[in-house]
Amino acid sequence: MIWGGSYPAIKATQPFFPPLAFAAFRCVVAAAILLAVGLVAGLRAPALRGPDWARLVVAGIFGNTLFHGLMVTGIHRTSPAHAALLVALSPVFAALLARLLLAEPLGRRRLTGIALAFLGVLVIVMRGGHLDAGTWTGDLLSLGASVAWAAYTVVGKPVLARADARTATTWATVAGALPLLPLGAPGLRTVEWSRLTVGRWALLGYLSAGTIALANLLWYWALARAATARVASFSYLIPVVATVAAIAAGQETVTVALVAGAAAVVGGIALAQRGAGASARAPAGAAGRAPGERSPPGAR
DSSP states (O other): OHHHHHHHHHHHTTTTSOHHHHHHHHHHHHHHHHHHHHHHTTOOOOOOOHHHHHHHHHHHIIIIIIHHHHHHHHHHHSOHHHHHHHHTTHHHHHHHHHHHHHOOOOOHHHHHHHHHHHHHHHHHHHGGGOOOHHHHHHHHHHHHHHHHHHHHHHHHGGGGGTSOHHHHHHHHHHHHHHHHHHHHHHHHTTSOGGGOOHHHHHHHHIIIIIIIIIHHHHHHHHHTTSOHHHHHHGGGHHHHHHHHHHHHTTOOOOOHHHHHHHHHHHHHHHHHHHHHHHHOOSOOGGGOOOTTOOOOSOOO
């Protein structure tokens, strides 16, 4: 619910907050909160070797600098439902990258799911044959965000053999937030801070403290108390919640292309993930994860 509601909420920031400035603001606030919570809980720097620290920094750049920069900019240029559905493709891109970089297998079921998901993308982006240059650019940026999150998942995966997921996520968030500061600084200077209403401050709090910091902490709290597959299955609701919320907010129009594309994307992702469980019968291996275990589906 928290992640799904973030897409129409980010769209609502468009009139008063430039996209890169907003990406920098929310990531820096979230990083500060995660660090503070971690320090109270006894957070320490993980005992990693030099190459692992480099990998963690690169993962942070993919999963925070690029992901949030591309996602927020994409949402400002397309509809929240389109962005949510396209960003939700990250498990599909992660499977493809893992095949290329980690030699992980791709069974027939996963390939079928990937093909179905990409068919859904084509239907969504084509908008029933009515292409618009502005929204089409937003769709591409959202796809870029999906690829960035997939790269974050694959690049950071080996680090989890030597650091717990919550600690790695905290330091990756810090590493990814820092490059956003110079990118967002020009836009941050244009924000009329004194004219922000209480409602807009609440919106900013929800999109920084809520959708990144709190949602990640809740994710790991749930993983500690329930099976990974059961927790991860709720991530399929993110684009559904985003679409319903966008329609309720008047930001989205229901079309046949949207419904058909959404069904293909969500169905394809679910099929690909089921295929992951079927093809990963081996032990956890270098990643330190059980078969089918996933990192959070994106700190939206």
